[in-house]
Structures are given as structure tokens and as C-alpha cells.
Amino acid sequence: MDYFLQQLINGVTLGSIYGLIAIGYTMVYGIIGMINFAHGDIFMVGSFISLILIVALGITAATPVLLLILALALVLVVAMALTAVWGWTVERVAYRPLRGSFRLAPLITAIGASIALQNFVQVSQGAKNKPLQPLISGDFQLTDGGADGSGFIVNLSYMQILIVVTTVVLMAGFTYIINKTSLGRSQRACEQDRKMAALLGVNVDRTISLTFVMGASLAAVAGLMFLLYYGVVDFYIGFLAGVKAFTAAVLGGIGSLPGAMLGGLLIGLIETFWSGYFSVEYKDVAAFSILAIVLIFMPEGLLGQPEVEKV
Amino acid sequence: MSTWDNNPVLKVEHLTMRFGGLTAVGDLSFNVGRGDITALIGPNGAGKTTVFNCITGFYKPTEGRLVMNRSSGDKHLLERMADFKITADAKVARTFQNIRLFGGMTILENLMVAQHNPLMVASNWTIGGLLGLGGYKKSNVEAIETAKYWLERTDLIDRADVPAADLCYGDQRRLEIARAMCTGPELLCLDEPAAGLNPKESLELNTLLQFIRKEHGTSVLLIEHDMSVVMEISDHVVVLDYGVKISDGTPEFVKNDPHVIAAYLGVEDDEVEQVEEEVGIV
Numbered sequence: 001m002d003y004f005l006q007q008l009i010n011g012v013t014l015g016s017i018y019g020l021i022a023i024g025y026t027m028v029y030g031i032i033g034m035i036n037f038a039h040g041d042i043f044m045v046g047s048f049i050s051l052i053l054i055v056a057l058g059i060t061a062a063t064p065v066l067l068l069i070l071a072l073a074l075v076l077v078v079a080m081a082l083t084a085v086w087g088w089t090v091e092r093v094a095y096r097p098l099r100g101s102f103r104l105a106p107l108i109t110a111i112g113a114s115i116a117l118q119n120f121v122q123v124s125q126g127a128k129n130k131p132l133q134p135l136i137s138g139d140f141q142l143t144d145g146g147a148d149g150s151g152f153i154v155n156l157s158y159m160q161i162l163i164v165v166t167t168v169v170l171m172a173g174f175t176y177i178i179n180k181t182s183l184g185r186s187q188r189a190c191e192q193d194r195k196m197a198a199l200l201g202v203n204v205d206r207t208i209s210l211t212f213v214m215g216a217s218l219a220a221v222a223g224l225m226f227l228l229y230y231g232v233v234d235f236y237i238g239f240l241a242g243v244k245a246f247t248a249a250v251l252g253g254i255g256s257l258p259g260a261m262l263g264g265l266l267i268g269l270i271e272t273f274w275s276g277y278f279s280v281e282y283k284d285v286a287a288f289s290i291l292a293i294v295l296i297f298m299p300e301g302l303l304g305q306p307e308v309e310k311v
Numbered sequence: 312m313s314t315w316d317n318n319p320v321l322k323v324e325h326l327t328m329r330f331g332g333l334t335a336v337g338d339l340s341f342n343v344g345r346g347d348i349t350a351l352i353g354p355n356g357a358g359k360t361t362v363f364n365c366i367t368g369f370y371k372p373t374e375g376r377l378v379m380n381r382s383s384g385d386k387h388l389l390e391r392m393a394d395f396k397i398t399a400d401a402k403v404a405r406t407f408q409n410i411r412l413f414g415g416m417t418i419l420e421n422l423m424v425a426q427h428n429p430l431m432v433a434s435n436w437t438i439g440g441l442l443g444l445g446g447y448k449k450s451n452v453e454a455i456e457t458a459k460y461w462l463e464r465t466d467l468i469d470r471a472d473v474p475a476a477d478l479c480y481g482d483q484r485r486l487e488i489a490r491a492m493c494t495g496p497e498l499l500c501l502d503e504p505a506a507g508l509n510p511k512e513s514l515e516l517n518t519l520l521q522f523i524r525k526e527h528g529t530s531v532l533l534i535e536h537d538m539s540v541v542m543e544i545s546d547h548v549v550v551l552d553y554g555v556k557i558s559d560g561t562p563e564f565v566k567n568d569p570h571v572i573a574a575y576l577g578v579e580d581d582e583v584e585q586v587e588e589e590v591g592i593v
Contacts, residue, residue, distance in 0.1 A: 182423070182430035189413050189424040196411045199367060200425045201399035201494055305415075 002143050002152040007276040008269070013160045013229065015268020016167035020222035021245035022252070022260035023174065024087075024215030030191045030255040031211050032099070034106045038090050038113035040242015041121075042216045046083035046223030047233045048121055050075055051130055054227075061135050068135065072224075076166075079224055080217035087216025088209055090117075096205065114238070121235040129234045132227055136162065163225045170221055171261055174214065178257060187211055191255075244271075247291050253304020262302060266290070313561075314344030315547050319380060320498050320530040321366070321403075326375035328361050328554075335361040336554040339375070343498065343547075345382070348524055348531045350541045350562075353551035354575050359534045360408065362551070363500050366532075367405045368394035379403060382497060382528075399428050404496035406487040408503045408534075414476030418467055418486060421475050422458035425493035430454055461489035464519065481512040485519070492523065499523065501533040505540050513537065517544050538576070542566065550575060 021043050028036045053075045059068065094109040139157035178184035189197040190207050198204045226241070227233055244267055252263025267287050274286035294302065319342035328336040336358040343349045351359050364370045366377055366389060377389035379401045387401035397403050413421050423430070433450035462468040465485040470478065475486060484504060491499055504520075505513045517540060523529050535541050541548060541562065548565040550558040552574040558565050565571050569589035572578055578586055 182427055185416070185420055185424050186427045186431075188416060188420075189427075192413045192415055193411055195369070195394070196407075196413070197424065198395040199398055199405060200427065200490070201395055202424065202427050203395050203399075 002154050003276065005142065006152065006154045007272050009154070009156055009160060010276075011269035011272035012265065013163050013268070014272060015265035016164050017222045017225050017229070017264075018241070018245050018248045018268050019261045019264025020167055020170070020218045020225070021241060022248040022264045023171070023257065024219050025246050025249040026252070026254055026257060026260040027187075027211050027215050029249070031187060031208055032095075032106075034095070034103075035110065035246065036090075036095075036212075036215070037107070037110035037242070038094070038117060039215065039219060040240075040245065041114045041117035041238035042083060042087050042090070043219040043223050043226075043241055043245075044233070044235065044238030045086050045117060045121065046079055046216070046220030047227050047237065048125060048130075048223075048235075049082050049220065050079045050224040050227050051132060051233060053078055054132065054135070059135060061133060061137065063135075072135070072228075076221065076224055079220045083220035083223070084213040084217045086117075087212045087219070091209055091212040096208075114242075118235050118238065125235065127235065129232050131232045134159075134231055135228060159229055163229060166221065166225065170218060174218065175257060177214070183207070183210060244287065247287065251291050251294055251301055253301030255305065256301070256303045259301055259303035266302075313547070314347055315342040315349070316344075318345045319343060320345040320382075321532070322376075322378040322380070323362070323366075324376040324378065326362065326365060326377065327373045328358070328365055328370060329373045334554055336365070336372075336551075339551070339554070339556055341549045341556060341559055343530055343532050345380075345530055346524060346528055347546040348520060348533065348544050349547045349549065350545040351532060351534050351549050351551065352536070352538075352541055352565075352575065353557075356553075357551040358554035359551055360502060361554070363405060363502055363534065365390065366397075366500060367403060368392060368397045379498065398494050398496070402495065402497040403500065404491035404494045404498070405500035406484075406491055406502055406504060408506065410480075410483045410487055412475040412483055412486060412490070415474060417472050418462070418475055418478070419455070419458055419471040421486065421490050422461060422493045423454055425490045426454040426457060457493055461492050464522065465489045466515075481508055484508065484512075485516075488519065488523075492527070492529070496529060498530045498532060501531065501535075503534050503536065505535060505537045513540060516540070520544055 021039065024039045024042070025036060028034065028039070057071055057075065059071045063071065090113050094113040095106045098105045098109060136159045139155045142154040142156055143151065144153070178187060186197060186202045186207050189202060190204055194204050226237070245264065248263035248267045249260045250263070251266060252259030252261070270287050270290050271283045275283045321343040323339060323341050326336055326339045327334065339362065351362065353359055361370065365372045368389065372390050375390070379387040379389055381387065381402060389397055389401055389403065392401060413424065430450055433447045459468065462471055465488065467482060467486060467489065475483065478486060488501065488504065505516055508516060520531055521544060524531055545562055548560065548562050549556060550565055550571050557570045557574055558568040566576070569586050573586050573590045
């Protein structure tokens with residue numbers, strides 16, 4: 001039971017990171033019906049930007065707690081803004097010129113943009129792993145390991161709490177934006193009928209750009225969390241994280257915002273539990289198998305809407 | 312002189328639209344008078360919807376100019392504008408023959424999307440709105456009031472929170488008009504607003520259009536096949552056939568124009584020869 005609890009905590013933490021990235025996939029798919037394969041690399045760029053900012057600000061584990069929190073909040077905001085610029089640029093350069101083109105064209109440029117981002121970071125930052133010493137240490141011990149000390153000690157680290165809380169707050173915020181604000185309304189309108197939205201005076205190109213900006217800034221948050229949690233980044237982390245998050249988006253029902261969160265959480269949990277109870281080597285196989293099984297029985301994903309014929 | 316020549320809200324000048332070898336609209340010129348209800352009629356395939364598509368930016372005309380004269384005195388050349396600016400800046404709104412509502416959104420949300428631009432400005436592109444700054448709250452309330460106003464006019468107020476797709480056909484038609492009016496247009500283009508309506512609904516539509524024209528001074532340009540609607544409410548009728556204008560004038564004038572009778576309205580069998588003679592088809 002204790003072991004289970006520990007895996008649950010780890011799984012939720014990992015799932016939060018996947019969920020944050022998955023939102024970017026699902027929002028872009030919802031509005032323009034394409035898979036932004038460069039999104040995983042936007043996450044990687046966000047991670048690197050965070051690392052650079054942390055080093056530039058001289059944040060270390062020795063920084064006083066209050067200052068540390070303020071500095072990390074600053075890193076978060078600046079990294080979100082800078083990564084958003086990257087996301088906006090990718091859309092502007094690689095996707096918008098092809099909007100009237102055939103469906104596969106932006107898919108090809110998406111793969112191109114992904115390779116370009118990876119290589120840019122590889123060349124500019126070097127191919128080696130970039131380590132970061134743990135900034136936030138300490139944890140709660142939820143069990144004491146029994147009277148004789150031989151039991152399993154369940155740890156809930158501050159870092160894990162930070163990740164989950166940040167994720168929940170941001171997801172709530174973005175759900176609010178999508179459901180309640182004028183921007184969100186126009187995004188949903190563009191999702192249903194882009195041409196009609198334009199006829200009501202909605203600047204469709206700008207709305208799509210803002211969708212990429214929102215997705216990229218959430219990916220930056222995931223990037224910072226990943227960096228703080230694992231303490232190491234390299235130019236290639238975007239690939240696997242991207243594939244996993246994409247899987248999460250499909251599992252939850254691509255195009256659906258709560259679906260992406262749920263999918264992320266599930267993929268995180270499946271991976272951790274599989275690693276915990278069976279074998280670490282086959283954790284990806286497990287995640288993808290579940291995806292395949294779910295798609296056979298629920299082709300729209302868990303929370304997806306059946307495809308509506310677009311005119 | 313008629314309003315449409317004296318004070319046109321829209322001037323269509325030598326509009327030509329070709330699709331490959333097909334000329335859908337050829338050298339068409341007509342004016343839409345400010346505050347008038349103008350009907351664009353003609354047989355199926357005459358190019359009426361193509362004209363609408365040119366006006367609202369769906370198509371870039373092959374030749375010709377479309378001059379929108381705002382009441383503020385600004386002139387806009389519609390054929391050069393991006394589609395969303397035609398609504399946002401030139402204040403032209405339209406509805407569709409096959410209804411295009413945002414089916415998954417509620418009725419109120421449909422009307423709020425139409426007021427997107429002022430809301431975005433008021434909320435400093437969302438950021439101010441999220442932080443509770445500026446006049447966002449006030450303009451949000453105003454936008455809801457505007458939406459409510461049109462929902463009352465179109466008799467949909469009871470169902471404001473129902474998804475638009477759940478409405479019945481006649482209600483969807485009225486909602487489309489309400490949504491178009493929420494953009495605050497000076498010219499409202501309606502593509503067959505009475506199609507598929509029963510006589511009672513058709514009558515309500517007439518009242519609504521009269522109201523829009525009288526109370527809001529919005530000029531209306533409509534495509535319509537129902538001649539009873541056309542003759543009753545329009546001030547000015549333009550008739551197209553094969554993309555060419557064959558008649559243009561008051562309903563009374565058009566109704567008696569032999570060209571229109573031959574191409575579109577038709578006559579009793581025993582009058583056919585007489586009309587053919589008048590038009591010169593023998």
C-alpha cells in the first residue's frame with residue numbers, strides 16, 4: 001500500500017508535466033486541425049530558457065527561501081514570455097504561409113521546424129547534458145517505515161507539490177480563459193467555423209497565433225518543472241516528451257482541453273505504475289499499448305467529441 | 312432621383328467574377344441606397360450569391376470595385392480588404408443560405424463572438440480583463456445587454472443558454488440575423504432569409520427587417536425567391552440573369568418589366584407570345 005501511494009505521487013507529478021505539454025497539442029489541433037510536431041521542441045526550448053535564466057540570476061540552493069520563490073516566479077514568467085515568442089515565430093514562419101495549402105504541407109514543415117529547433121539548440125548550447133543542482137529539496141515523509149524501520153517510506157517532496165499545484169492553477173486559469181473570455185470564445189468560434197468567425201470580425205490569423213502563444217507558454221512551464229524535477233536537460237528531451245504528450249492528447253480526445261489533462265495524468269500514472277510493478281524497460285510499451293486499446297474502443301479518445309463534418 | 316443613386320451605402324461598380332472560363336457575374340453595377348431594403352433577385356444560378364461572396368470577401372472579384380460609404384464619411388474598397396476587416400471596419404455583415412451558426416456554443420455566446428472586437432480592446436487583449444483592469448467589466452455587461460436586446464427582438468431570450476444547434480430551423484435563421492446585427496453593421500446582407508420558413512415565420516421576418524431598417528437605420532441587401540416578401544418590404548429591386556443585370560428599379564417597375572417576366576417571374580401560357588415579342592425573342 002505504501003509503495004502504491006509512492007507510485008501514485010510520482011505518477012501524478014509526471015502526468016502533470018505531460019498534461020501541460022498536451023494542452024498545446026490539443027489546442028492547436030482544435031483550432032487548425034494540424035499536429036504541431038514542433039511543440040515538444042518548444043517545451044525543450046522552454047526548458048533551456050529556464051536553465052539560462054536560473055544560471056544568469058545566480059539562483060542556487062543556498063538562496064534564501066523567500067528570494068528563491070520570487071526568483072523562480074520571475075524565471076517562470078520570463079520563460080513563458082520568451083517561449084511564447086518562439087511558438088509565435090514557428091507558427092508565423094512555418095505554418096501560416098501554408099494555411100491555404102493542402103493538409104499535409106504544414107505537417108511536413110512541423111517536422112522541419114522540430115528538427116530546426118533541435119539543431120539550433122544543439123549548436124548554440126552544445127550537445128552535452130546540462131545539469132542543474134537541485135534548488136528545492138526537502139520533503140514530507142508520509143509514513144515512518146514501521147516500528148522497526150524496515151517498512152517503505154513514502155516521500156512527498158516539496159518539488160512534487162510545487163509541480164502539481166502550479167499545474168492545477170495554470171490549468172484552471174487557461175480553462176477560464178477558454179470558457180469565459182472573449183479570446184476563448186473567438187478561439188472556440190474559429191475551431192467550429194473559421195470563415196464565419198472572420199465574417200463576424202474576428203481576426204482569425206491573430207486568434208490562431210494567440211493559440212500557439214498560449215500553448216507555448218504552458219510548454220515553458222512544463223519545461224521549467226521538468227528541469228527542476230529531473231535536474232538535467234539536453235537538446236533531445238523534446239522528442240520523447242512530445243510524443244508522450246501527443247499520446248496523452250489523443251488518449252484524452254484530441255481537441256478537448258480537459259481530455260488533454262486527463263490523458264496526461266493517465267499516461268503519467270501508467271508509466272510510473274508499470275515501472276514500479278513490472279519493468280522500467282517496457283514502460284513506453286505499456287503507455288502506447290493502452291493508447292491503442294483505448295482508440296480501438298473509443299476512436300475519439302476518452303473525452304473527445306465525435307468528428308463533426310466541416311463545411 | 313432615388314435614394315440609391317443619391318445616397319448609396321454600397322456602390323457595386325463593374326463587378327466581374329470569373330471561375331476559369333465561366334463568367335458567374337459580368338460587368339455588374341448597381342447601388343444600394345442608405346436605409347433602403349434592396350432585393351437582389353433572379354433565377355437559380357444567376358450569380359446572386361456570388362455577388363454576396365464578393366461583397367463579404369469570400370471571393371476576390373476578377374474585376375470591378377465595391378465601394379462602401381460609411382455614415383461617418385469613410386470610404387472602404389471592400390475588394391481590397393481582408394475578410395475580417397470587412398465586418399470590423401467597413402461594417403458589412405451577412406447571413407448564409409445554409410445556416411452557419413457555431414452549433415456547439417450557446418446562443419448568447421454566438422452573439423458575444425460577434426462583439427469580439429470591442430471586448431478585446433476593452434480587456435487589453437485579455438490581459439487587462441484577467442487582471443480586472445480597465446473597462447472590461449463594463450463593456451462585458453454592455454455586450455450582454457446588446458445580445459439580450461437582439462434576443463428579445465428575435466424572440467429567443469428564453470433560450471439564451473441553449474446550444475445553437477438545438478434550435479429549430481426558423482429560430483436558427485432569426486439567430487443568424489441577431490448575430491449579424493450584434494456586429495453593429497451599416498449594411499446587412501441576407502442570403503435567402505425566408506427560405507424554408509412557414510408563412511407565419513415569414514411574416515415575422517418581414518416585421519423584423521422593417522424594424523432593423525427603421526430603428527437602426529441599417530441598410531439591408533437581401534437575396535430572396537419569395538416574391539411576396541420581395542414586393543412587400545423592398546424599396547429597390549435588382550434583377551440578375553446569367554450574371555448580368557436585366558432590371559433595376561422600384562418593385563412596381565421591376566414587376567412589370569418584360570425582361571424580368573421572361574427570365575424569372577413567368578406568365579400564364581396565353582401571354583407567353585406577347586412577352587416574347589416585347590423582349591424580342593421570337
